[in-house]
Amino acid sequence: MLNGFSTRETVKHAVLILGAIIVLLPFYVMLTYSFKSPHEIMTNTGGIFGAQELFRDDYCIKRGNPVDACMVTPFIYNYVTAFSKAPLLRYLMNGLIVTGSIFVIQVVVALPCAYALAKLRFWGREAVFGLVLFCLLIPVHAIALPLYIMLAKLGLTNSYAALVIPWTISVFGIFLMRQFFMTVPDDLIDAARMDGMSEYSIIWNVMLPTAIPALMAFAIFSVVAHWNDYFWPRIVITGNRDLFTPPLGLREFKGDADGDNFGPMMASAVVIVMPLIVAFMLAQRRFIEGITLSGMK
Structure with missing residues (x-):
């Protein structure tokens, strides 16, 4: 029995470790490429942090600067280019405005709805909750075209409203908060x-003060989903670069066949991902509490 238990635990941990490696590998590639020169990226050399040897910035020379002034290390080149070639701070601010607005409005809508479904007795309550569960099954891509047509007819494309309005009602948020409110004593x-x-x-x-753990869990899901969303902003933001969200900002580094933009692109990706990682690390305990308590009933 002991050997069987030990073997089962070993297999379980091996599967978990393999899954962790698969998930973390893209982040490793992103981070290490942000340190490397174009030649090291194309030849896959330089180790984790690259050799950090001085190389010539051809774009700097094209602007008329002397060669000596255009010799840079890959780390400095990638991160300076990430902020100079595109208004990355503007894109980060847009992401903060959009994700923050969506989350606040989602909470304002979800809390009363979840409270009604959990604690109030009214005719058709179970049917309404069934519709909430049904809406969880509808993929975003299925309703993207009707949403775009509606916003276009209202003249709201290329605006913050187009990025925020379609996601202000979160059926997942209603479901999660309802499950948490079911655990609150009557x-x-x-x-x-x-x-x-x-x-x-x-x-x-x-109810709101007691729901802080569940709200923190929902905040992680909501902010990550809309901060990383490329599909919807790519549809509704077409002519106004000032409204680009962080994922759209990565398009500024696309296209060169020689791979010269890979380093700055990965540096931009690191900058974009870091706020999410920091936020999750700060809210990790509350996030786990919220998921655990929301699943008790």
Whole structure:
């Protein structure tokens, strides 16, 4: 039995390690390419951080600068080019505005809906919850064309509204918060009602503070999904570069067959991914609590 248990655990950990390697490999390639020169990238040499030997920046020379002033290390070249060739800070600000706006509005909509489905008794409640579950099955790509036509007729394409409005109602957020509210004792709500609080006051003054772990979990899902979204911004943002989100900003480095843009592109990807990694590390404990508590019922 002990040997069988040990073998089972070994296989389990081996599978988990293999999965972790598969997931982390693209991040490793992204990070190491952001340190390397174009020649090292094309020949796959230089180790993890590259040789960091000085090389000539041809674009710098084309601008009329002396050769000595255009000798740079790959690390400096890649990250300086990432911020100079494209307004990366502007793209990061756009991503912050879009993802923040979407999340705030999603919470404002999801909390009352989830509270009603979890704690209020009304005719058709289970049918409404069934529709919520059904909406979880609808892929985004299936409704992209109708959404685009609607926004185009309203003249909202190439605007922040086009990036925010279609995602302000999150059925996943409603489902997640409903599952969490099911774990809140009814006695707490009854006590609030006896104190004279309205249902809306209960939502924002009683349920909201208790739902912080679930909200943190939902925030990770929402922010990551919309920060990394390339499909929808590529459709609705066509003529205004100032509205590019971070994934669209990577298009600024596309196209050269010789691979000269790979280093700056990977440096841009590192800069874009870092806020998500930092946010997740800070919210990791709350994220795990929110997922665990939301699955109790």
